[in-house]
Amino acid sequence: xxxxxxxxxxxxxxxxxxxxxxxxxxxxxxxxxxxxxxxxxxxxxxxxxxxxxxxxxxxxxxxxxxxxxxxxxxxxxxxxxxxxxxxxxxxxxxxxxxxxxxxxxxxxxxxxxxxxxxxxxxxxxxxxxxxxxxxxxxxxxxxxxxxxxxxxxxxxxxxxxxxxxxxxxxxxxxxxxxxxxxxxxxxxxxxxxxx
Numbered sequence: 118x119x120x121x122x123x124x125x126x127x128x129x130x131x132x133x134x135x136x137x138x139x140x141x142x143x144x145x146x147x148x149x150x151x152x153x154x155x156x157x158x159x160x161x162x163x164x165x166x167x168x169x170x171x172x173x174x175x176x177x178x179x180x181x182x183x184x185x186x187x188x189x190x191x192x193x194x195x196x197x198x199x200x201x202x203x204x205x206x207x208x209x210x211x212x213x214x215x216x217x218x219x220x221x222x223x224x225x226x227x228x229x230x231x232x233x234x235x236x237x238x239x240x241x242x243x244x245x246x247x248x249x250x251x252x253x254x255x256x257x258x259x260x261x262x263x264x265x266x267x268x269x270x271x272x273x274x275x276x277x278x279x280x281x282x283x284x285x286x287x288x289x290x291x292x293x294x295x296x297x298x299x300x301x302x303x304x305x306x307x308x309x310x311x312x
Contacts, residue, residue, distance in 0.1 A: 169290075193281035194206070197266030199261050200264070201231040201260040226245060231262050240262060266283065283305070286303050
C-alpha cells in the first residue's frame with residue numbers, strides 16, 4: 118500500500134499545468150515580438166545611419182585638408198569675419214590649376230566657396246586662379262563655414278578684426294527628422310605669414 122501512495126505522489130509532480138504552459142507561451146511571444154520590433158527599427162534606420170556616417174567621414178576629411186592647407190598658409194584674402202568663402206595663399210604638393218604632383222611644396226592660391234540653402238549647402242575647392250572649381254563638401258547646414266581674423270585667445274569665439282592670422286572652420290550637418298546636428302570645428306594659425 119505504501120508503494121501505491123508514493124506512486125500517486127510522484128504522478129502529481131511529473132509536468133506543467135495548462136495554465137503554466139499558457140503563461141510561459143504568452144511571455145515568450147511578448148519577448149519575441151519586442152525583439153522583432155527592435156530589429157525592424159534598426160533595419161529601417163540603417164540607410165539613414167549609413168548616410169550620416171558618410172557625412173561625418175566627409176566632414177572629417179574635408180576639415181583635415183582645409184586645416185592642413187591653412188597651416189601652410191601665407192595669407193588669407195578678404196575681410197576678416199564670418200564668411201562663406203576663403204581664399205588662401207598656401208603651399209601644396211601640386212602646382213597651379215591641378216598640375217602634376219611635385220616633390221616639394223609649391224605656392225598656390227586655394228579658394229573654398231560655399232553656397233546654397235541651409236541643410237543642403239555645398240562647398241567647392243579651386244586650386245589656382247583659373248582652375249575649375251570641384252565639389253568638395255555637400256549637405257552642410259549653413260554656407261557660413263569660415264571665420265578669420267586676429268585672435269585675442271586661441272578660440273574661434275575670440276576673433277577680432279585685423280589682418281587674418283587665425284582661421285576657424287565650422288562644418289555643420291543638420292539632423293533629419295529631429296535628429297541632433299553634427300558639427301566639426303577646427304582652427305589653425307597661418308604659420309608662414311612672414312614669408
